[in-house]
Amino acid sequence: MNRDTRNAAIAAISIMILFGLFAFYLPTIMLAAGKVSGILAAFVAVLFIFALFLVFWLRSRAQRRRGQ
Structure with missing residues (x-):
């Protein structure tokens, strides 16, 4: 594994962990936001996908x- 592939692997695992944790807690966050407003809960989901x-x-x- 050279330097470029190692950095790409580290970036990929970091992104997967970050979004995985956020996706795991997304229902809880949406329920809390839904108590305030249903539109806010939908906005949280849209923000996650965005x-x-x-x-x-x-x-x-x-x-x-980098390729050019």
């Missing part, structure tokens, strides 16, 4: 830039 795709988009841009 953040996941944002990370993937930023990662693809960084790799595309």
Whole structure:
């Protein structure tokens, strides 16, 4: 394993752990937000999905830039 693949593996496991923990606690967070407002609970779910795709988009841009 060279330096580039090691860094990619560390980044991937970090992202998986972060989003895994957030997904594990997402129902609890949504129930708490739902007590305040149903729209707020939906916003929390949308924010989770948006953040996941944002990370993937930023990662693809960084790799595309490195490849050129």
